[in-house]
Amino acid sequence: MAHEQDAAHGGWDEARPTARLLLADGTLIEGDGLGAVGAAAGELCFNTAMTGYEEILTDPSYAGQIITFTFPHIGNVGVNDDDVETVNMAGASGVRGAVFAADVTSPSNWRATRDLDAWLKARGIVAIAGVDTRALTALIREKGMPNAVIAHAPDGRFDDAAIKAALDGFAGLEGQDLVPLVGATQRYGWDEAGWTWPGAYGARPEGVEPKRVVAVDYGLKRNILRMLTTAGCEVTVLPATATAEEVLALDPDGVFLSNGPGDPAATGAYAVPMIQGVLEKKIPTFGICLGHQMLALAVGASTKKMRQGHHGANHPVKDLTTGKVEITSMNHGFAVDRDSLPASARETHVSLFDGSNCGIELTDRPAFSVQHHPEASPGPQDSHYLFHRFVGMMDERKA
Numbered sequence: 001m002a003h004e005q006d007a008a009h010g011g012w013d014e015a016r017p018t019a020r021l022l023l024a025d026g027t028l029i030e031g032d033g034l035g036a037v038g039a040a041a042g043e044l045c046f047n048t049a050m051t052g053y054e055e056i057l058t059d060p061s062y063a064g065q066i067i068t069f070t071f072p073h074i075g076n077v078g079v080n081d082d083d084v085e086t087v088n089m090a091g092a093s094g095v096r097g098a099v100f101a102a103d104v105t106s107p108s109n110w111r112a113t114r115d116l117d118a119w120l121k122a123r124g125i126v127a128i129a130g131v132d133t134r135a136l137t138a139l140i141r142e143k144g145m146p147n148a149v150i151a152h153a154p155d156g157r158f159d160d161a162a163i164k165a166a167l168d169g170f171a172g173l174e175g176q177d178l179v180p181l182v183g184a185t186q187r188y189g190w191d192e193a194g195w196t197w198p199g200a201y202g203a204r205p206e207g208v209e210p211k212r213v214v215a216v217d218y219g220l221k222r223n224i225l226r227m228l229t230t231a232g233c234e235v236t237v238l239p240a241t242a243t244a245e246e247v248l249a250l251d252p253d254g255v256f257l258s259n260g261p262g263d264p265a266a267t268g269a270y271a272v273p274m275i276q277g278v279l280e281k282k283i284p285t286f287g288i289c290l291g292h293q294m295l296a297l298a299v300g301a302s303t304k305k306m307r308q309g310h311h312g313a314n315h316p317v318k319d320l321t322t323g324k325v326e327i328t329s330m331n332h333g334f335a336v337d338r339d340s341l342p343a344s345a346r347e348t349h350v351s352l353f354d355g356s357n358c359g360i361e362l363t364d365r366p367a368f369s370v371q372h373h374p375e376a377s378p379g380p381q382d383s384h385y386l387f388h389r390f391v392g393m394m395d396e397r398k399a
């Protein structure tokens, strides 16, 4: 985003940057502001996906975070209503801010309905462009994900006290339950009508007796609902605080535990008793990301904070059962500690980047979960088979 002085300076105007990124260690990065005006604090991570910035920016699991995009050209295809991954928060987003290398140019794509700058503004997301994102990513890899403040002042006059207060007021993600910010507040039924686009998922296969699935919403992504529906499920979504009694009252064939933001250990307080109640009844259970971490906590395992986390769409994961490697979509900053897994939980998937746990299945109950995102969006479709595994588990129980 060029500002007026650019022409006079023949390019990048260093005289008055309109955005700042201030890291907790005092590192100050300046650039061109776009999106919402003001200051926002969060944990700074990097995402290496080469496509799907709109899905990433609307993934509720990013609540409390600022995303550095390593792909340099963000915004080229604009934004549209179909690629929004947020189900519950019309007009808002969980993500606090975004960091781009190149300035955002006018969109060029037949699906675009809006340009990224106006869209970021409308969603309250502060962004900075013109940043050396390679150097920033190297810094995060070396030192871990820092707390940071991102600020945008169109006139280049920043309120230093407000920036400092925002940074001081952000305690980091550890110990934070952010599910109430993004999860459903009431029960709703998922209806695929209207959520399809040419060639996409969304319609339940014909002639298939639908499986009744209760999806517990910790910050559910829309494509998970599409994938469940396409696999033959009829989905009822319940808020994260639903009790086992409330879930079981719907007589589900299966229970799905969604992705979501924040520290899993802080969310376990209410999630764990519900999951334990469902497992006791041997209801087929499938969890993704935060849902995976919740299933692990429910059987007595623990989670830990990662240094740089996994955020991208090209993460190799090995399925230990088949030996196959799947390229996956990832977005997590906490991981299940494999050494804490009880004898009743078998590790099924591992990350080939750092060997961290990426999946478990219970040996005494029909339940499994993965750390990566089989629904992708954005990302490769290698892990779609997991939705069919869930349906197969429900079929088996019925038979």
Ligand SMILES: NC(=O)CC[C@H](N)C(=O)O
Pocket (backbone or CB within 6 Å): 061, 258, 259, 260, 261, 262, 263, 264, 288, 289, 290, 291, 331, 332, 333, 334, 335
């Ligand atoms: N995508 C997710 O569900 C993320 C889970 C959790 N908030 C983490 O960062 O590890």
